[in-house]
Amino acid sequence: MNTKVTIAGVALQNPVMTASGTFGSGMEYGEFVDLNRLGAVVTKGVANVPWAGNPTPRVAEVYGGMLNAIGLQNPGIDVFIERDIPFLKQYDTKIIVNVCGKTVEDYIAVVEKLGDEGVDMLEINVSCPNVKEGAIAFGQKTDALFDITSQIKKHAVQPVIMKLSPNVTDIGEMARAAEAAGADAISLINTLTGMKIDIHRRTFALANKTGGMSGPAIKPIAVRMVYQAASAVKIPIIGMGGICNAEDAVEFLLAGASAVSVGAANFFNPYVTEEIVRGIEAYMEQYHIEDIKELIGAVRES
16 A cells, blocks of 8 residues: 655655644654654744744634634744754654745745755745735735745745645636746645634634634635645645544545645644544555555546
8 A cells, every 4th residue: 555645756655744833843742643654744834033923812712613813923943943953853754844924035034044954845834814914915916926936946945835825716826826936836725814703802802803714614615725726737735724534634635635734633633643644544445545646636537
């Protein structure tokens, strides 16, 4: 049974990875998950300088998921290089660094510093709805997405994954813009913009007013968008959004994703990523599937 997938020339032992911002760099989950079993660890977003993030409260539970407005709080690229990369290199898994910024120059500064660090791929976060400057603005207009992707590709040593926003009219159009600009792969979906109001205090549940919605409730939207993107481009797709078990992961593969990222589920089940790896293997055994590539995009061909 072959569970290996290849994204932009990088071979993963299986298609299961973590979603940025939900797993740190794996340090917090080391006692629950054998990182050697994961296809890749996608780190929390890293900026060129430390970011404090948004004011609290920054997280709110909602039906079928959660809202977060963390605002990409992170210690900056220098601390990340000194602390996080050496930790991850202890494990037999691929390292994908999520890069965030407020200007094109911010992104490029991080991308250049990572050029000599031996990480496997870069995931460029141009779709976070919780940062007022940059970020989401790059991910909602095709010309802006094309421009930043083109600029980053000029400086990147590693393959570039552009992380797309669902808060757009036509996800296929955005996927095509990223591909045309030279992206090696795309990942989607980032969170949907949502709001919760505390009726007893008559105020917003989040200090930021709005936050990114994640969790099981968004999965049907995510599957639909992955299917549309896969129909629009030829580059590999990493699917995410509400994945809680192996059945969810297989659904994304069938829709056209070459790999999947597991996010919010890590918060209520820290064992979930390794469980999904085993679950996919069990599914393949049950249906006598010798190579996982038989599943990728299978519904598009039916």
